[in-house]
Amino acid sequence: MDFSAVGAAASEAFTLASFIGIGGGVLLGYIVGVIPGLSRSVAISIAIPLTFYMSPFIAISFLIGLSKGTAAGSAVSAILLNAPGEASSAATALDGYPMAKKGKPKTALQVGLLASVIGDILATIILIFVAIPFARVALLFGPYEMAAILAFALVFIAGLSGGSIFKGLAAGGLGIFLGTVGLDNQTGLPRLTFGYTELMDGMPLIAVAIGTLALSEMFVQSEKLRYDRAGMSVELKNDRSDHITWPLFRSIIPTVLRGTGVGTFVGALPGLGPSVGSFMSYGMTVKASKDPESFGKGNPKGIAASESADNAVIPAALIPLFGLGIPGNVSAALLIGAFAIHGITVGPLLLRDNPELLYSIFAGMILASLIMLALGWFGLMIFAQITKVPPHVVIPIVIFFCLAGMMLQGYGTFGLVILIAFAALGYLMKKYDYSFVTFLVAFIITPMLELNLRQSIILSRGNWEILLNRPIALFFIVCTLVALVALAVRTFKTGKPVANAPAD
Amino acid sequence: MPRSDFWSGLAVAAFGALALLWMIPNYAGSNPFAQMPPELVPSIAAWIMVVCGTIVAIKGAVIMIRNRMGPLTRDLNWPGIGWALWPFAYVGAAIWVMSFVKLTWFGPVLIGGMLLLLGERRWWMILGCSVVPVALLYLLSVYLMRVGVV
Structure with a gap:
């Protein structure tokens, strides 16, 4: 490890500007997380335009801080409202809401916060120690290996992050198709632009991300308003006996460590989102417990299991991103877009070309976790008030910021039309259970996939036998085929996906 | 959701077919000297949509036939x-x-x-x-x- 780079990174991370940027991200994430219906990916997609004028380090740390903040904030609404801010906090509500109803809302929130922060910090440390060696190995990979790994990741995500494998692959196919719009790298000629000069640079990523994730989600939410407007909030009172105690904290530590392990494992695999991690951790904790009947009735270990895994997924999902340049979920895919906007290629090359930035981001992530703890601990009463904001107030404001995000990029009316078209597409995908995660990841990695595929074909002169000398590439091609067959058979046999949860 | 699977699968397959038959031949460009022609990746993507959309539609149709459901419903909300x-x-x-x-x-x-x-x-x-x-x-x-x- 380059210690001078680590020292420089630490000094960059602990400046006033970093505190403001990262703290702002965590605070915004917390607020978004508390509001039911606003998810992490919605927040990141809307916030990307805000980062244009930040330095790359602060921009990326701001977005990662935002991501961490949403994960912690979503527990607040899960515990006080029984309406998780995100799907991944649904497991938290199972024990959090009954505990709050029993008169211990503050204790439940503190257990959730501490589990979140510990899970997050431990997973960040694991990320630092795993991603760097991973990236060093990945630097030895050529285009054959990268093309094979990208294809494998896409199939894996298609199979695990949505409805059936066929719907996932269809969404991926559409993402790849739209990802090829723009100037062809080799010929320099426009491809699938239909004569629109605005499409020469490809479909605008901001329009695709905000449309598919944020604007479509607001349309889904406004539709839900017709059927469900009620909300039952638990009040936070100044009860001196309602706080976490040392024996309680000590009793949840093993659960938090288990949750962190599960979350890290799930997060490192492409396609499995925090929802899978939190429910898997919750299930394992119930199974390991001597008193399984107490779960679902206000057991703090249930909250700790879910929250630690939920937060551990976020740093762990960056292992394939920093190690290989492959986004494992929507948030990571959006980070690729944010890196690209700042002119940085994420992946193993980041370690070679810009190690200071990578170390700064790691330092920023630790800082974000500490800010999250401070904000969550001292701002508990304020965040609890945000749960009272009705969704019909949130929807028009978020729609306004979606449109403003496009305007700030200077796309004008054409960009807005593309935005609403993608919002319609995202709405239909959510409605008919086509994986928008696979769509977005496919859209974002298509230029990389095509570049590696092209280099492979040119280097091999179209001779497939060359793969026999590339065992890693061959391994991933075989894995892709096996995964494809296994997931297809499973879809046909059970009619259900392996994990039906959005990997955001 | 066999009915929605049937129609959505059909729509995806139709879009893929439209891409293969009209969009790619007319707008993807071509380079006979390139070892990897510019239409290769869009064509692969379009074929994926055609094949997967068709499978989803057929699966939905089979379930509809089994359950004696029609492709359209009168009780639209x-x-x-x-x-x-x-x-x-x-x-x-x-x-x-x-x-x-x-x-x-x-x-x-x-x-x-x-x-x-x-x-x-x-x-x-x-x-x-x-x-x-x-x-x-x-x-x-x-x-x-x-x-x-x-």
Whole structure:
């Protein structure tokens, strides 16, 4: 490890500007997380335009801080409202809401916060120690290996992050198709632009991300308003006996460590989102417990299991991103877009070309976790008030910021039309259970996939036998085929996906 | 959801077929000397859509036949469809207006109008929610990002 780079990174991370940027991200994430219906990916997609004028380090740390903040904030609404801010906090509500109803809302929130922060910090440390060696190995990979790994990741995500494998692959196919719009790298000629000069640079990523994730989600939410407007909030009172105690904290530590392990494992695999991690951790904790009947009735270990895994997924999902340049979920895919906007290629090359930035981001992530703890601990009463904001107030404001995000990029009316078209597409995908995660990841990695595929074909002169000398590439091609067959058979046999949860 | 699977699968397969038969031949470009022609990746993507869309549609059709369901239903929830569609129409109309009026000026009307349509009647709530986000945008675009009024 380059210690001078680590020292420089630490000094960059602990400046006033970093505190403001990262703290702002965590605070915004917390607020978004508390509001039911606003998810992490919605927040990141809307916030990307805000980062244009930040330095790359602060921009990326701001977005990662935002991501961490949403994960912690979503527990607040899960515990006080029984309406998780995100799907991944649904497991938290199972024990959090009954505990709050029993008169211990503050204790439940503190257990959730501490589990979140510990899970997050431990997973960040694991990320630092795993991603760097991973990236060093990945630097030895050529285009054959990268093309094979990208294809494998896409199939894996298609199979695990949505409805059936066929719907996932269809969404991926559409993402790849739209990802090829723009100037062809080799010929320099426009491809699938239909004569629109605005499409020469490809479909605008901001329009695709905000449309598919944020604007479509607001349309889904406004539709839900017709059927469900009620909300039952638990009040936070100044009860001196309602706080976490040392024996309680000590009793949840093993659960938090288990949750962190599960979350890290799930997060490192492409396609499995925090929802899978939190429910898997919750299930394992119930199974390991001597008193399984107490779960679902206000057991703090249930909250700790879910929250630690939920937060551990976020740093762990960056292992394939920093190690290989492959986004494992929507948030990571959006980070690729944010890196690209700042002119940085994420992946193993980041370690070679810009190690200071990578170390700064790691330092920023630790800082974000500490800010999250401070904000969550001292701002508990304020965040609890945000749960009272009705969704019909949130929807028009978020729609306004979606449109403003496009305007700030200077796309004008054409960009807005593309935005609403993608919002319609995202709405239909959510409605008919086509994986928008696979769509977005496919859209974002298509230029990389095509570049590696092209280099492979040119280097091999179209001779497939060359793969026999590339065992890693061959391994991933075989894995892709096996995964494809296994997931297809499973879809046909059970009619259900392996994990039906959005990997955001 | 066999009925929706059938129709959505059909739509995906039809889009893939349209891409293969019209979009790619006319708009993807070609380079006979390139070892990897520019239409290769879009064609692979289109084939994926055709094959997977067809499988989804066939699977839906088989379940419909087994359950003696027709491909269309008469009991459509028209008020529900209308409620789902109006936000699209509202935002579409807003985009049209925004081609004449800047968002910074039109923003309060956009937010306030939607709040009213969603059932909000407290004037102070409508006023606050309409003005504060737009003031933030103004601050952000003019003073922090220095891109001017958007």
